[in-house]
Amino acid sequence: MTAEALTPAAPAKRLNLFERYLSLWVGLCMVAGIALGKLLPSLVDGLRRMEFGESSQINAPIAVLIWLMIIPMMMKVDFAAIRGIGKRPRGLFVTLFVNWMVKPFSMAFFAWLFFRHVFAPWIAPADADQYIAGAIILAAAPCTAMVFVWSYLTDGDPAYTLVQVSVNDLIMLVLFAPIVRYLVSGASSLEVPFHVLLYSVAIFIVIPLVIGVLARHWLIGRHGAAWFEQQLLPRFAPVSMAALLATLVLIFAFQADNITGKFLHVVLIAVPILIQVYFNSSLAYGLMRLLRVEYAVAAPGALIGASNFFELAVATAIALFGPGSGAALATVVGVLIEVPVMLSVCGICNRTRHWFPVPERT
Secondary structure (H helix, E strand, O other): OOHHHHOOOHHHOOOOHHHHOHHHHHHHHHHHHHHHHHHOHHHHHHHHHOEOOOOOOOEHHHHHHHHHHHHHHHHOOOHHHHHHHHHOHHHHHHHHHHHHHHHHHHHHHHHHHHHHHHOOOOOOHHHHHHHHHHHHHHHOOEOOOOHHHHHHHOOOOHHHHHHHHHHHHHHHHHHHHHHHHHHHHHHOOOOOOHHHHHHHHHHHHHHHHHHHHHHHHHHHHHHOHHHHHHHHHHHHHHHHHHHHHHHHHHHHHHOHHHHHHOHHHHHHHHHHHHHHHHHHHHHHHHHHHHOOOOHHHHHHHHHHHHOEOHHHHHHHHHHHHOOOOHHHHHHHHHHHHHHHHHHHHHHHHHHOHHHOOOOOOO
């Protein structure tokens, strides 16, 4: 073991302005969105009514912003890298097990337990149904774009993180819609229109994924991988960040009345989501340690299991139940707590890296 291997790498990290003050930007967007919703309700209502086609229930402004945010991330996805995962499959297996065999089902249980029973004196049954649905939608969408930030903060293996995200994206194409429909229908009295779920998958996953993959293939073919990775992709970062912030403003604007009028509910919704985050991150991290997976793979795996693709979750909840619904509010609460909670998980990972074996240098 070399001295370099024993030296913690986290303090050397240099974050850009957006990453360094992530919690501040999210907080400002929350305040700006709520102010917009309360001060200019007619404008917000007009934006809320803009849909892709009659009765599609897919909000057009949010969809466009999500494309601007996600397509550059999808351009990073190299599905050819999946072929090399056979040398270190355990980390990927743990990630997929937690994300798809545990996370949606444990969230359904926690949401049912708290909203139906523990918080029953303060939450009406109709609201409980909506909050259960929103929590399930949130948990059924594993994080994609923000995982690269969390992985960077914990010295994760960027190539392996890319493989974990790529495989999750492929699985989401198939499992997101049926899992959401099955769990929401089973844990609440709500009926989920399956065609709206399929629209959401097509618009928020398939379209950006196809555009990103085709653009990557074409641009690398014309200009080479070095130019693509080192020159082109960094140029998209400001666009993606601006789209993320604008999406947050719209999300909170659409939910302004719910957030200000149901503040107690916001606090109560946060409880099972917080438990879910720490439960899944601890489970993934513990399994990684048990299987002696190296830290650079274990930390991003725990973070993927803890965080959510909240842009997809919010957009799907809006499409299914409306911008002012309790389901949409539950996904928005997920956004509220995402950044500070994930930073705390990053801190835990950085302080416990000595639990994991140091990989041998080749």
